Amino acid sequence: MANWGTDRDVIQTAHQWLQEGHALVLVTVLKTWGSSPRPPGSLLVMRPDGVHVGSVSGGCVEEDLLARYRQNELSDLPVRLDYGVDRQEATRFGLPCGGRLELLLEQLIDPDQLQPLLSAMEQDELVARRVDLTGDAVSLGPASADQAFSYTDEAISKVFGPQWQMLLIGAGHLSQYVSQLALMLDYRVIVCDPREEYAAGWQVPGARLIGMMPDEAVGEYTGHPRSIVLALTHDPKLDDMALLEALGSEAFYVGAIGSQRNCDARRRRLRELGLSRAQIQRLHAPVGLDIGSHTPPEIALAILAEITALRNAATAVVRNPDAVNVV
Structure with missing residues (x-):
């Protein structure tokens, strides 16, 4: 063996x-x-x-x-x-x-x-x-x-021990696959979802589930240069709260799920809420490499691939403006 x-x-x-x-x-x-x-x-x-x-x-x-x-x-x-x-x-x-x-x-x-x-x-x-x-x-x-x-x-x-920490906003299907891959890559994984119906179905051993509001979770658990924040709920009320906090922090990578149209609308909202152009440019959205992914496992793979490439500084990550995340 x-x-x-x-x-x-x-x-x-x-x-x-x-x-x-x-x-x-x-x-x-x-x-x-x-x-x-x-x-x-x-x-x-x-x-x-x-x-x-x-x-x-x-x-x-x-x-x-x-x-x-x-x-x-x-x-x-x-x-x-x-x-x-x-x-x-x-x-x-x-x-x-x-x-x-x-x-x-x-x-x-x-x-x-x-x-x-x-x-x-x-x-x-x-x-x-x-x-x-x-x-x-x-x-x-x-x-x-x-x-x-x-x-x-x-x-x-x-x-x-885990020298990198990943905070996932949302305990949905995609977060389960992202968590599993991240744990294999030795991240400390924290999943934030205040929605009881989603939290009740969480089943990934090793990933810690918390029920606080997303902006509070970002302030509590991330913000240092070895932290990752991923907004994965498709719900602006939750995702935008996390992004407002994360994009003003020292987090290494901040990403959000969604189609290009939804991500453009999110950027406009974040600008209206007071974030600077430079802060908004830090947002990876649609999140992940463009590998033609559509299923949750494929999207999780694309997300971890992009983060790994940036961490290793081994690949020039070329983003496709027409990329779409579908769950």
Whole structure:
């Protein structure tokens, strides 16, 4: 069994395997050079029988690590390893030309080693796991949303928990699909809907449902540079309240559902309500990439694709003025 796995997947699986009596090795990408497939901080946990979850490369490095583990070549842990230190080795391990990885391997033998970290993640807390590379001590401490993975000769520090927060206005059908995708992408998801009939049908574990008014929810839960606000009700009384607050905040992304005609009318309303032209230009509406989406799952995919592209700054997002969201 193998899959890429989120940090939470890796830690939950490792904890379960330790409870079952397996010895494990936790592998962390410390540093990359060139076009390495996985970024620093990526995780892999592996058992001696070859079962593993997570990823540190495209697959070939994992195969070599597992082979060395089965052959007892990784007994003196913790240890740092280099892969792809020259062109020939980079090609052998499936790394792009010139690619190189530096990895940290740690031995895990007791579920108590991961229980505090797992408990913090289950509470959606942001924590930094620090490994002292001079004395091998491991500690947990509070972390901030903008804290990045760090690696020096003395220690590494990796943040666990949702560093990005998404507030959805409306607990309708579309919000369920957006929530599910966002949770897979490790967002903290909060769904705001004061309408009892919608709140009663909410069924997405892991996404917190609140019943306050949308403008209050924006003020309470978002506004920092790592927050996302999506107005998804089709009801101007609710969506516009949230947008008025969100477009004047530091939120990274503010979007709203609707056809182009409805979105143009919304922009006029927001202008009449006092928002500046610059604030209104921040609004992504119709929300999401234009992929010809019509069903709720397709629209959710388009929304998360656009946010991901902007977050990664990897793609120039070209918007189609004729795009329409249909639910």
